[in-house]
Amino acid sequence: MGRHSLKRRGTTLVLVALIVTAVLAAVGLALALVSPVKPAAELAPPIPGPATSKPAPTTTTADAEHPGMRALHLTAHAWSVPALRDPVLNLVREHKIDTVELDIKDESGKIGYPSALPRAREIGAIAHDAYDAKQAVEQVHALGGKVVGRLVVFRDPVLGAWAWQNGHRDMLVQRPNGQPWSSGYGKYAFTNLAHPEVRAYNLDLAVEAAGLGFDDILYDYIRRPDGPLAQMRFPGLSGSAEDSVTSFVADSGRVLRERGALLGVSVFGIAVSSPTSVAQDIPALARHADYIAPMVYPSHWGKGEYGVSDPNADPYEIVKRSLGAFAEAVRGGRAVxxxxxxxxxxxRTYGPQEVRAQIQAAHDAGMPSFLLWNAGCRYHAAALSPR
Structure with a gap:
């Protein structure tokens, strides 16, 4: 979620939009929970190998280009609610989508399935209503679809709180006074992108999910916190935050491809023009990820961005123009x-017409794939056509 530039007139608006979207994601999760029926300098130290004993398959996807997808987002809890899950599965049956994006670990730090990772169990990260990951993947595969596992990486209040309370304070982003950085996300929300144990925990989880059959792993919150960099400290960081994020993506992509899974990274819309704003260097990431997933939501752009007077009222134009910038940024890399x-x-109220306009804009920009986001996991099926 983001804007084209934090330095323009829309600075305040973009920060408000980011906070509002985070709130909407939390509200959407809450609604789902009660329903009957929202990421040259020296690189950081290398991470340890994955803590899984599952052998890697003999095949590799090292040279494969991502085949694309038409996907919808589902939270872990939504998967267990038939009124939320079944309409999405019906869209797979009807060939209106071909992929379900399902949370592995979300913004709360909770893991959606009963992970066997010792660290996950030690810190209490397993959700109380965890789904059967292998069964979920097999169910989608039986319909001819694929499953992408969304893994929220550095925003992890469960790991953060455990680390702080157990004396591992260097596992968190800190303020200059040594206290945990918080802003609007919560006291222990952001873990340290440079810390080897933070990185290993997330990669171990990604590898475990790949072993359970997830076709792709999609990293979200693969960034530093948004806000003034001068107010943040990353203990142990060598070089820039952008280099550290890129090195983690490079390590992850290599390990996952050896296990037959591909890697995507969700990025802010502003990252293409302002890589230091959240430590997302798009050209560098495109050399190591299999796909870049920019959050080009029309509601998140300021008036006049990319020459569009009111982006939220013109979803086609803002999506097409912003994706054009991303196309240039990834040129020469491996990522789509x-x-x-x-x-x-x-x-502004969005319905099938506005959703279709964005899908068409992406197609006209040479990008026939898409991921649709709704925090409450309720989608406008009328916006989708079978292929």
Whole structure:
């Protein structure tokens, strides 16, 4: 979620939009929970190998280009609610989508299935209503679809709180006074992107999910916190935060491809023009990830961005123009672009027409793939056509 530039007139608006979207994601999760029916300098130290004993398959996807997808987001809890899960599975049956994006670990730090990782169990990261990951993947595969596992990486209040309370304070992003960085995300929300144990925990989880059959792993919150860099400390960081994020993506992509899974990274829309704003260097990431998933939600752009007077009122134009910038940024890399598109209302009511306009814009920009986001996991099926 983001804007084209934090330095323009829309600075305040983009920060508000980011906070609002985070709140909407939390509200959407809450609604789902009660329903009957929202990431040259020296690189950081290398991470340890994955803590899984599952052998790697003999095949490799090292040279494969991502085949693309038409996907919808589902939270872990939504998967267990038939009124939320079944409409999405019906869209797979009807060939209106071909992929389900299912949370592995979300913004709360909770893991959606009963992970066997010792660290996950030690810190209490397993969700109380965890789904059967292998069964979920097999169910989608039986319909001819694929499953992408969304893994929220550095925003992890469960790991953060455990680390702080157990004396591992260097595992968190800190303020200059040594206290945990918080802002609007919560006291222990952001873990340290440079810390080897933080990185190993997330990669181990990604490898475990790949072993359970997830076709792709999609990293979210693969970034530093948004806000003034001068107010943040990353203990042990060598070089820039952008280099550290890129090195982690490089390590992850190599390990996952050896195990037959591909890697995507969700990025802010502003990252293409302002890589230091959240430590997402798009050209560098494109050399190591299999796809870049920019969050180009029309509601998140300021008036006049990319020459569009009111982006939220013109979803086609803002999506097409912003994706053009990403296309240039990834040129020469291995990654394709699979954009996150908006199927929610923020500042303006969005329905099938607005969703279709974004899908068409992506197609016209040379990107026939898409991921649709709705924090409450309720989608406008009328916006989708079979292929």
């Amino acid at each position: 672009i699979i954009p996150w598109l908006q199927d929610f209302s923020l500042g």
